[in-house]
Amino acid sequence: MENIRDEAPRLFYDTTEGAARMQNDVVLTMRGISKLFPGTRALDNVDFTLRRGEIHALMGENGAGKSTLIKVLTGVYGKDAGSIHIEGIEGEAPIHSPQDAQNAGISTVYQEITLCPNLTVAENMFIGRTDGAIVNWKDCEKKATAILESLNIPARAKQELSSCSLAVQQMVAIGRAVDMNCKVLVLDEPTSSLDEQEVSMLFKLMRDLKSRGVGIVFVTHFLEQVYEVSDRITVLRNGKLVGEYPVAELPQLELVAKMMGKDLNDLEGLEKADRHTSAATETVYEAEGLSSTARRPFDFRIRRGEVNGFTGLLGSGRSESVRAIFGADRITGGKVRVRGKAVKITNPHEAMKHGIGYLPEDRKRDGIIADLSVRDNIILALQVMRGFFRPMKRSEMEAFADEYIKELNIKTASQNTPVGSLSGGNQQKVILARWLLTHPDYLILDEPTRGIDVGTKLEIQRLVLKLAEENMSVTFISSEIEEMLRTCSRLIVMRDGNTVGELTGDELTQAHVMETIAGGGVQHG
Amino acid sequence: MDKQKKRFWERMGIGQLIIPLTALALLLLFNLIRDPGFFEIVVNINNSGNPVLGGNLISVINSASELAIIAMGMTLVTAATGGQDISVGAVGAISASVFIKTLIGMGEVTGWTLIVAVLACIATAIAFMMFNGTLVSVFKIQPMIATLILYSCGRSIAYWITGSATPQVNSPIITAIGMTIPGIPVPTPVFMVILVGLILALIFRVTNTTLYTQSVGINQGAARLNGIHPTAVKMLSFGLLGLCVAVASIIATCRMSQVSHKTLLVDIEMDAILAVAIGGNSLGGGKFRMSGSVLGAYIITMLTVTLLAMGINSVNIKAYKAVVIIVIVAAGSPVIKNRIAALRNRRSVSEHSAVKGGAAS
Numbered sequence: 001m002e003n004i005r006d007e008a009p010r011l012f013y014d015t016t017e018g019a020a021r022m023q024n025d026v027v028l029t030m031r032g033i034s035k036l037f038p039g040t041r042a043l044d045n046v047d048f049t050l051r052r053g054e055i056h057a058l059m060g061e062n063g064a065g066k067s068t069l070i071k072v073l074t075g076v077y078g079k080d081a082g083s084i085h086i087e088g089i090e091g092e093a094p095i096h097s098p099q100d101a102q103n104a105g106i107s108t109v110y111q112e113i114t115l116c117p118n119l120t121v122a123e124n125m126f127i128g129r130t131d132g133a134i135v136n137w138k139d140c141e142k143k144a145t146a147i148l149e150s151l152n153i154p155a156r157a158k159q160e161l162s163s164c165s166l167a168v169q170q171m172v173a174i175g176r177a178v179d180m181n182c183k184v185l186v187l188d189e190p191t192s193s194l195d196e197q198e199v200s201m202l203f204k205l206m207r208d209l210k211s212r213g214v215g216i217v218f219v220t221h222f223l224e225q226v227y228e229v230s231d232r233i234t235v236l237r238n239g240k241l242v243g244e245y246p247v248a249e250l251p252q253l254e255l256v257a258k259m260m261g262k263d264l265n266d267l268e269g270l271e272k273a274d275r276h277t278s279a280a281t282e283t284v285y286e287a288e289g290l291s292s293t294a295r296r297p298f299d300f301r302i303r304r305g306e307v308n309g310f311t312g313l314l315g316s317g318r319s320e321s322v323r324a325i326f327g328a329d330r331i332t333g334g335k336v337r338v339r340g341k342a343v344k345i346t347n348p349h350e351a352m353k354h355g356i357g358y359l360p361e362d363r364k365r366d367g368i369i370a371d372l373s374v375r376d377n378i379i380l381a382l383q384v385m386r387g388f389f390r391p392m393k394r395s396e397m398e399a400f401a402d403e404y405i406k407e408l409n410i411k412t413a414s415q416n417t418p419v420g421s422l423s424g425g426n427q428q429k430v431i432l433a434r435w436l437l438t439h440p441d442y443l444i445l446d447e448p449t450r451g452i453d454v455g456t457k458l459e460i461q462r463l464v465l466k467l468a469e470e471n472m473s474v475t476f477i478s479s480e481i482e483e484m485l486r487t488c489s490r491l492i493v494m495r496d497g498n499t500v501g502e503l504t505g506d507e508l509t510q511a512h513v514m515e516t517i518a519g520g521g522v523q524h525g
Numbered sequence: 526m527d528k529q530k531k532r533f534w535e536r537m538g539i540g541q542l543i544i545p546l547t548a549l550a551l552l553l554l555f556n557l558i559r560d561p562g563f564f565e566i567v568v569n570i571n572n573s574g575n576p577v578l579g580g581n582l583i584s585v586i587n588s589a590s591e592l593a594i595i596a597m598g599m600t601l602v603t604a605a606t607g608g609q610d611i612s613v614g615a616v617g618a619i620s621a622s623v624f625i626k627t628l629i630g631m632g633e634v635t636g637w638t639l640i641v642a643v644l645a646c647i648a649t650a651i652a653f654m655m656f657n658g659t660l661v662s663v664f665k666i667q668p669m670i671a672t673l674i675l676y677s678c679g680r681s682i683a684y685w686i687t688g689s690a691t692p693q694v695n696s697p698i699i700t701a702i703g704m705t706i707p708g709i710p711v712p713t714p715v716f717m718v719i720l721v722g723l724i725l726a727l728i729f730r731v732t733n734t735t736l737y738t739q740s741v742g743i744n745q746g747a748a749r750l751n752g753i754h755p756t757a758v759k760m761l762s763f764g765l766l767g768l769c770v771a772v773a774s775i776i777a778t779c780r781m782s783q784v785s786h787k788t789l790l791v792d793i794e795m796d797a798i799l800a801v802a803i804g805g806n807s808l809g810g811g812k813f814r815m816s817g818s819v820l821g822a823y824i825i826t827m828l829t830v831t832l833l834a835m836g837i838n839s840v841n842i843k844a845y846k847a848v849v850i851i852v853i854v855a856a857g858s859p860v861i862k863n864r865i866a867a868l869r870n871r872r873s874v875s876e877h878s879a880v881k882g883g884a885a886s
Contacts, residue, residue, distance in 0.1 A: 038866075078867065328750055349752035358750065366750050369743045371811050376736060383733060384752040391733045434751075 025052035026087065027183045027215045028073075028106075033082035035068050037421075040413055042068040044239045045082070050184060050215040052087075055206060057218045057226040057247075060236035061259055061453030063411055063423030066219050069236070070186055073217075074108045075101040087183065107177030108186040115173055117162035121148070121155050125176045147175050151205055167198030171205055178209060185209065186217045191225060192451060203229050221451060223252055237261050260455040283340065284442050284473045285325070285356070290334030292324040297334060298499050300325065300492070302442060305471045307464060309484045312494035312517055318477050319361045321494070322444045325475075326351045326358040339441075352385050357435035361446040361477075363424065367431045370420030374412050375401040377419045378433045385438055404433035409459070425456035432460070442473040449478055461487050481510055493517055541805040544857045545820040548803070552827050556581075556834075563834060568710065573697075578710045581830055589826035590714035591773040594721050595793055596800035596818040598762075598769030601734075604742045605762040606661055607810030608668025609798045610654075613770050615679025617790035620650035621774035622686035625694055625784045634696035646775055651767035653679075658763030662756040676794070683786035693783040703779025714776045718819075721772055725765070725815065738762060742810035796825050803853050824853070 028050040035043040043065045050056050060066050071077045073084065075095045086093040086104050095101050101108070115124045122137070122144035144157040153171045155164050161172065170190055177185055187206070191199045206216055206229055218230060226233065226247070233250055235242040235258045242258050250258075282304045291297040295317060302308055310318035323329045327345045336345055338354045345351045351358070360366035369377055379397045386392070401415040408429045412422055419430050428448060435443055445464065449457040464474050464487050478484050484491060485508055493501040493516040501516035556563040566580040595613050602610050624646035631638040653675060660671035697707075705712050729735050740748040741758045749755055777789050802808055803824055804817025828849055832842045855861060 326750075347752075347754075348750050349754070352752045360747075360750055365744075366747050369740050369747055371743045372739060376739075380736070380740065381751045383736060388733050388737070389731060391731070391736070 026050070027052045028087070029085040030069070030073065031083050031085075033069065033072055033084075034080050035065075035072055035077060036080050038413070040239075042239050043072065043079075046236065046239070046241045047244075048073075048234055048241075049244065050217060051232075052183075052215055053210050053213045054231040055210055055216045055218055055229050057220065057230040057233045058236070059220075059226065059233055059255065059259055060242075061425065061455050063238070063426060064236040064259070064453075065239040066236055067188070068239075070108070070188055070217070070219060073101065073184075074098055074106055074186060105181055105183035106186065107182040107184070108188065109170065109173045109177050109190060110188050115161055115169065115176075117160075117169075119161060120157065121159050121161055121164070121172055122157035124161050124172060125157075125179065143179075144175075147179050148172075151175055151178075151208065153205070165198065167194045167201055170194070170202060174205060174209075178214060182214060184215050184217065186219075188219045189221065189451075190218075191220060191222060199225065221453065223255065223454075226255075227252060235259055256454050259453065284338070286337040287325065288335040290324050290336060291332045292320065292329040293332060294329045295320040295324045296497055298324075302473045302475065304441075304473055305468050306490065307468045307474045307476055307488050308490040308492065309476045309478070309488040310492050310494055311477075311481060311484055311513060312500075316494040316517075317497040318494055319446050320497070321492075322358065322446055322475060322477065326356060326444060328358065328360075349384070352381065352438065352440075355441035356444065357381070357438055357440035357442070358444045359428075359431050359435060359446060359448055361450070363427055363431065363451075368419050368427050371418050373416045374405070374410070374419050374422070374430055375415035377430050378404055378437060381434045382437045400437055404437060408433050408436075408463075425452035428452055428456065428460070432463070436467075440472065442475075443467065444475045444477075446477045447479065448476070449480070449483060457483070481513055485510060485513070541814050542817055542820065544805055544853065545803055545817055545824060548853045548856075549820065549824050549827065552824065552831060556831055559835070563831075571705070573707065575705065575707045576710045577705050578712075581834055583712065585823065585827045585830045586715055587712040588830070589823050590712075590718050591776050591790060592793060592796050592800060592826060593718050593819045593822035594769045594773045594776075595766075595790075595797045596804075596822045597721060597725060597815050598766030599797045600801050600804070600806055600813050600815050600818040601738060601762040602668070602766050603798075603801050603806060603808055604810055604813035605738045605759045606668050607742060607808075608661070609794075609801075609808065610657060610672045610763070610766060611669055611794045611798075612653075612657060612672040612675035612679055613766070613773075613797060614790040614793045615675050615677075615683070616650055616653045616767070617770050617774035617777065617793070618680050618683035618784070618786050619653060619686065620646045620771045621778045621784045621789050622683040622692075622786060623649040624775055625692045625778055626686055628694050628699075629692055634694065634698050636698070639698055643771075643775060647768060647771040650771035650774065651764050654763040654767030654770065655760065658760040661763070662759035680786050683784075683789075687784060687786055691783050691785050695782055699779045699782050703776065703782065714780075717772060717776055721769060722819070724768075728765070734761065739812050743812070796822070799850065800825055803850070803857070805857055825850075 026049055028048070030046070030048040033043050033046045033048070034041070046065065046069060048058075048069065058066050058069065068077065072079045073095070075098045078096065084093045084095060085091075086106070089104060093104050095104060095106075098108075116127070119127065122141040125144045125147065126135070126140040141157040147153075148155055148157060151171070151174075153168065153175055155168050155172060161169060164172065174185070174187070174190075190202060194202065203225075206218070210216060218226070220226060230247050232244060232246055233255065234244045235255065237259060238261075242261075245255075283301050284304050284306075286301040288299055289297040290300065298321060300321070310321050312318055320329065324331065324334075325345075327347045327350055331346045336343055338345075338356075343350075343354055345354060345356075348358070364370075369380065372380075375397055378401045379392060382400070383392055398415065404410070405412065405415065410422075410429045410433065411426050419427055422430065432445075432448065445460075448460050452460075461483060464476055468474055476484060476487050488508070489504065491503045491508060491513065492499055493503065493513060495517055503512055503516065563581050566578055566583060568576050569579045571577045595617075599609060599613065602608070624642050627642040627645045628634055628638060631641065657668075657672050657675060660666045660674075661668050664671075701707070702713055702717075737748070737753050737758045738761075740751070740753055741755045745755045748758075773793075774790060778784050798808070800821030801818045803821035804814060804819070806813045806817055825846075828846055829842060832845050833839070837845060
């Protein structure tokens with residue numbers, strides 16, 4: 001460790017002072033920050049304090065104001081009230097643009113990697129920050145190598161960025177950020193696309209930076225990760241500050257309760273809720289040897305009122321299976337029966353006509369029509385089912401939108417608000433509303449709980465169980481096995497594009513699922 | 526009061542139209558100050574002894590007709606595909622050639638031969654636009670590149686159809702379409718704009734064209750997963766553009782009673798795209814407002830007529846036009862819009878806190 005630091009001595013602050021001293025050194029103070037958007041108060045008098053050498057988690061449900069606070073801090077948004085002070089800068093820090101923030105020592109790494117994949121690592125680290133027009137890339141490469149080595153980032157300076165794994169790309173982005181004379185490092189959902197091993201690599205880097213005196217603001221949805229690396233937690237709710245807590249003094253369950261502003265009992269209620277087991281025997285949907293360009297042939301059936309799910313590692317073919325059922329990919333073969341009748345489903349429109357609804361995995365790419373209003377987004381699928389020549393009356397649309405905004409508790413300024421400006425969880429609810437409005441017999445939910453807050457996750461799981469009780473069949477896919485075990489009465493386990501097992505009843509335990517994924521299960525088609 | 530006003534504006538959906546409306550108002554104001562005579566409307570007696578309205582304003586409204594009609598279709602194609610069709614002028618020349626050749630071929634111009642010629646013209650324009658639509662929606666070629674093909678060869682096709690001549694047709698029916706109907710002093714093309722507008726409005730009312738087009742333009746993948754066929758929607762937009770082009774080419778033909786493959790509707794594609802942009806529509810597709818584009822068409826024409834009235838020669842006009850258009854387009858750019866929104870936001874915050882303070886005290 002010591003010798004590493006010697007190689008790149010100019011990178012970081014002098015950390016010879018004691019660790020205890022560092023803990024109390026405040027590098028960033030935000031006081032009374034308010035930010036108004038048309039119709040909503042995104043931030044209301046929020047305080048935030050960051051100390052040198054700490055990892056400070058910023059927690060809150062979707063729409064709580066985390067992103068807005070980060071964007072105010074990094075100069076993306078102007079603030080409407082409040083002040084920002086940064087250590088070493090007299091008076092209020094002049095942050096009016098991301099460039100100002102950078103100059104003031106605040107660096108940000110966003111959830112989506114914002115580097116250029118077809119440039120090399122070194123080019124990515126130095127692009128846009130060289131003096132003058134002539135760039136000595138040799139020099140940059142040398143410097144980049146020094147930074148990569150000092151931070152233990154497993155990448156070569158001359159390597160094309162796209163050839164690195166996502167985690168390494170993320171680390172390169174962090175390397176670029178901290179090299180820029182950084183006092184405050186903001187990590188906005190850095191782990192959301194990483195696997196477990198990559199996350200631990202990233203955490204190592206974060207701890208390393210922390211020991212060098214960088215203050216890190218860590219925004220994430222993963223509670224476990226917060227407890228693994230953070231020193232302190234600031235909780236926001238509805239744009240207001242709930243409080244700042246040392247990690248040791250805030251048990252996980254209490255944190256969740258604070259984020260949701262709800263009673264702890266609510267949470268426990270669902271844990272105990274029994275899985276819904278359908279008594280009906282009618283098969284709603286049945287596929288035999290169904291295959292698409294993205295999915296090898298598989299068999300599948302679901303009964304009325306049944307909740308089942310596809311599980312397996314990311315990329316095991318879960319989404320491809322349901323996309324084949326919905327006709328979203330090009331179908332290459334197989335027999336399909338809906339309520340016993342042989343039918344052909346080769347595109348989404350046909351699936352919809354047979355009473356199937358599909359909430360896609362990637363909400364932004366496949367789900368929302370961002371610029372259209374909440375109302376248009378809610379009525380879209382029903383409108384399409386009614387047909388091109390039968391447009392709904394405006395009053396009918398408004399009534400439907402109102403009904404579902406209320407029923408699903410969608411937080412929006414009005415029905416006219418573009419859906420793209422809603423928080424992730426509320427966007428998800430809009431898409432749910434869209435499908436519920438069509439009253440499908442069979443609803444496919446692919447990762448409905450991804451990237452949304454704990455409260456909405458629970459709401460969605462409860463909703464799934466309620467729908468099943470009302471005799472809707474649901475296929476539920478989630479990366480979190482606990483969620484699936486809680487809601488599904490049958491799990492289809494997948495590995496490498498094949499079905500490797502089907503679990504029901506007593507087999508529905510985490511251990512069993514893992515075992516099947518790992519190769520202990522019965523081989524199916 | 527202020528809030529109520531805002532709500533009224535919102536309800537009318539005028540938000541997007543503020544800039545074109547302002548531009549139009551400023552142009553009118555400029556002319557009022559420059560020369561109030563600009564607004565004079567006179568009644569002339571034409572060759573056949575019928576009263577006809579004249580004057581600069583009438584001239585603007587009349588001569589903008591083809592542009593306004595094509596701008597409507599261009600709005601749809603822009604919204605659905607996120608690109609523009611630059612072949613509208615050339616396709617117009619083709620459909621005009623078919624129109625006039627059909628008329629001439631059938632001998633004397635009567636109501637029936639006119640209907641046949643009109644139908645042939647519309648069918649031709651739609652067929653050529655479908656060719657564009659196929660390239661764009663099936664072969665996924667960028668609209669501007671796809672339509673570049675007909676842009677460059679369309680007038681040659683028109684030349685073949687007309688047989689290298691400048692075919693002429695003389696008939697009171699044709700003059701009635703291109704100029705005025707005896708007894709009605711308002712130029713007929715103005716009614717044609719209204720007619721096309723009404724047809725489109727009717728289509729929007731009885732179908733989901735707007736919702737489908739916007740959905741496809743904003744997020745094609747998501748639209749498909751909701752059962753919309755993006756290919757069909759894009760083809761529809763090209764088809765409707767074909768209809769608009771056909772009507773515009775008929776007007777242009779009847780104005781001159783002849784078709785010149787070289788000059789008919791020449792350069793109209795750029796003005797049409799400009800009209801769409803001035804109307805506050807995103808050239809990247811998605812949400813659209815057709816009335817904005819129509820307004821844009823009248824602004825462009827008004828600008829030309831104003832400059833002509835000021836005695837600027839037609840060679841220099843384009844340069845003057847460019848300056849004004851830079852201002853209008855810049856005023857509607859996201860940068861300026863966001864600045865204004867931020868300003869307004871700040872004001873509403875201070876109002877908000879003032880109200881709060883008032884309540885506390």
